[in-house]
Amino acid sequence: MSKLHSVRLNKDLCVGCTNCIxxxxxxxxxxxxxxxxxxxxxxxxxxxxxxxCPHHAKSAVMDPFEALDNYKWKIALAAPSLYAxxxxxxxxxxxxxxxxxxxxxxxxxxxxxxxxxxxxTNEFLDEARRDKRxxxxxSACPAVVRLVQMKYPGLIDNLVPFDAxxxxxxxxxxRQSLEKTGLIPEDIGIFFISPCPxxxxxxxxxxxxxxxxxxxxxxxxxxxxxxxxxxxKLTPEQIHSLDNKLMATFGGVRWGYTGGEAIAVNTEKYLAxxxxxNVISILEEVENERLRDIxxxxxxxxxxxxxxxxxxxxxxxxxxxxxxGYIEEAKKLAKDHPDHIYPYQYEQASVWTKTIDPNxxxxxxxxxxxxxxxxxxxxxxVRNLPGLDCGACGAPDCLALAEDIVRGEATETxxxxxxxxxxxxxxxxxxxxxxxxxxxxxxxxxxxxxxTESGE
Amino acid sequence: xxxxxxxRGSDFINAGEASSGTxxxxxxxGISPKAIKRAAIAMYEAELNAVIHAGGGNAEVEIFSDHVxxxxxxxxxxxxxxxxxxxxxxxxxxxxxxxxxxxxxMGLPNIKKNSNDMSIETEIGxxxxxxxxxxx
Numbered sequence: 174m175s176k177l178h179s180v181r182l183n184k185d186l187c188v189g190c191t192n193c194i195x196x197x198x199x200x201x202x203x204x205x206x207x208x209x210x211x212x213x214x215x216x217x218x219x220x221x222x223x224x225x226c227p228h229h230a231k232s233a234v235m236d237p238f239e240a241l242d243n244y245k246w247k248i249a250l251a252a253p254s255l256y257a258x259x260x261x262x263x264x265x266x267x268x269x270x271x272x273x274x275x276x277x278x279x280x281x282x283x284x285x286x287x288x289x290x291x292x293x294t295n296e297f298l299d300e301a302r303r304d305k306r307x308x309x310x311x312s313a314c315p316a317v318v319r320l321v322q323m324k325y326p327g328l329i330d331n332l333v334p335f336d337a338x339x340x341x342x343x344x345x346x347x348r349q350s351l352e353k354t355g356l357i358p359e360d361i362g363i364f365f366i367s368p369c370p371x372x373x374x375x376x377x378x379x380x381x382x383x384x385x386x387x388x389x390x391x392x393x394x395x396x397x398x399x400x401x402x403x404x405x406k407l408t409p410e411q412i413h414s415l416d417n418k419l420m421a422t423f424g425g426v427r428w429g430y431t432g433g434e435a436i437a438v439n440t441e442k443y444l445a446x447x448x449x450x451n452v453i454s455i456l457e458e459v460e461n462e463r464l465r466d467i468x469x470x471x472x473x474x475x476x477x478x479x480x481x482x483x484x485x486x487x488x489x490x491x492x493x494x495x496x497x498g499y500i501e502e503a504k505k506l507a508k509d510h511p512d513h514i515y516p517y518q519y520e521q522a523s524v525w526t527k528t529i530d531p532n533x534x535x536x537x538x539x540x541x542x543x544x545x546x547x548x549x550x551x552x553x554x555v556r557n558l559p560g561l562d563c564g565a566c567g568a569p570d571c572l573a574l575a576e577d578i579v580r581g582e583a584t585e586t587x588x589x590x591x592x593x594x595x596x597x598x599x600x601x602x603x604x605x606x607x608x609x610x611x612x613x614x615x616x617x618x619x620x621x622x623x624x625t626e627s628g629e
Numbered sequence: 630x631x632x633x634x635x636x637r638g639s640d641f642i643n644a645g646e647a648s649s650g651t652x653x654x655x656x657x658x659g660i661s662p663k664a665i666k667r668a669a670i671a672m673y674e675a676e677l678n679a680v681i682h683a684g685g686g687n688a689e690v691e692i693f694s695d696h697v698x699x700x701x702x703x704x705x706x707x708x709x710x711x712x713x714x715x716x717x718x719x720x721x722x723x724x725x726x727x728x729x730x731x732x733x734x735m736g737l738p739n740i741k742k743n744s745n746d747m748s749i750e751t752e753i754g755x756x757x758x759x760x761x762x763x764x765x
Contacts (some may be wrong), residue, residue, distance in 0.1 A: 324656070325662075326662035327662035327663060327665060327666035329662070457649065460652070460666060460669060461645065461648065461649075461669055461670060461673045462670050462673075462739075463645075463673075531662055533659060535656045535657060536656070536657065536658070536659035537657050537658065537659070538659070539659060541658060541659065541660075541694045542694055544657065544658040544659055545630050545658060545692065545694065548630060548654060548657055548658060549630050
């Protein structure tokens with residue numbers, strides 16, 4: 174199984190249509206021999222293809238529930254977007270209690286990590302203002318970070334250089350459970366219940382760190398039926414088992430949808446964008462220095478934010494409405510029981526230890542002279558293509574086919590219009606040949622006839 | 630390698646297409662992100678100047694292995710006082726442009742800041758040719 178990516182194709186279900194190739198924001202997919210193929214070096218794990226495929230041929234590679242069996246002490250990390258999958262009368266504590274009871278020994282809210290990052294981002298903002306590294310761009314969405322590496326490497330220095338909320342929560346969970354259980358680190362299994370495949374890739378192929386503290390990533394959609402079943406039969410004892418659990422603030426819970434992260438940053442000059450194609454247009458603006466008045470950008474690959482993740486179950490609009498209920502609940506808890514709030518102020522957000530390198534996937538050749546040559550060829554080829562961007566060749570548009578031809582991965586006759594032209598040419602050549610043969614035959618006949626005539 | 634673009638005057642919706650196209654090409658060539666950023670910013674400003682002040686024009690981009698030369702040519706009114714236009718905050722942009730957030734008088738100074746070489750040929754009533762060079 175690939176460590177680099179978490180999207181898999183089921184060849185039996187793929188009909189070779191153009192839905193995924195058209196929607197992929199980095200043009201990483203081609204249809205070859207009637208089946209979709211993902212070029213790993215270009216995939217950012219955004220999950221758009223999972224959503225786009227009407228035949229459900231694309232799916233996320235997540236960890237199975239059986240992976241829990243490898244550990245003595247099992248911890249679940251609940252994404253802020255998990256709560257909103259369940260409606261009233263479920264409360265935050267009830268969702269966490271139900272999650273714990275599907276097979277875990279303990280649960281932690283990823284919203285705690287979000288609280289920590291918010292606090293640290295506010296400190297870091299002053300530093301970024303001094304160093305003129307504005308606007309800061311949130312690094313919480315791994316698909317956005319990978320997009321920046323590939324298409325906007327000039328903005329790498331604008332990324333908030335902290336581990337994601339889930340990683341910070343995992344570090345806390347591991348530290349506290351080692352103290353609590355006295356077990357060795359290998360015996361503790363930390364599982365993230367995730368709304369998206371990009372988070373799994375961020376575990377197997379970490380961003381900004383050498384290895385992740387997370388041992389497995391389970392899809393919300395896989396855990397959903399089990400949590401729902403437990404929710405329906407939740408006992409008071411099970412709920413009370415979490416009475417001493419320290420909880421996140423409403424601010425952390427609010428990270429579940431777009432805008433929740435940005436609104437907590439100490440600046441009025443913020444912007445929150447979601448949907449990978451919208452993120453691209455905003456990053457484009459940032460790169461052209463058109464957003465000079467913006468200090469912080471929250472960017473989420475999924476429309477709606479994490480509640481719109483490809484592995485969520487609830488409709489994202491109803492999820493957003495529910496999320497507001499959980500936010501109010503969290504506000505009330507902080508007011509009535511301030512001692513039940515996790516002391517996020519005393520935690521550090523771990524800073525990236527590994528540099529975020531540009532990903533040269535867009536580059537035509539590592540040699541500039543060869544790249545120039547290939548670019549010119551590409552321009553020439555695309556001028557001769559029909560420009561319909563129909564996708565029938567298996568590439569998302571004519572320019573992408575031209576690129577594939579230059580890279581030696583396709584030929585001009587993969588274009589059905591070009592193929593038709595060629596067939597027409599061949600046919601007319603055959604026609605010419607036929608008439609030439611006919612003429613020859615006729616001439617021969619005439620010659621022969623005249624021979625006969627003269628022979629008389 | 631040459632790229633040619635048409636810049637349409639007062640078309641704020643499509644303004645930036647030339648610089649964005651140039652940026653895409655430079656990314657394809659594997660030019661360093663910092664140089665691409667400088668080229669994109671300088672060209673965007675030049676393009677916007679042609680959109681706002683000159684009723685449009687043309688952009689000619691020539692890419693070499695170690696630098697890019699960007700030329701933005703317009704047939705607009707010309708710049709009466711280049712030295713004044715080079716000062717930060719100086720602007721003759723019409724209200725419509727300012728309302729859209731353009732015309733803050735940072736155009737030419739910003740181009741100069743981001744380029745390795747910049748020259749302006751301008752003639753009143755005939756137009757302006759701005760040539761920018763960015764080394765990779």
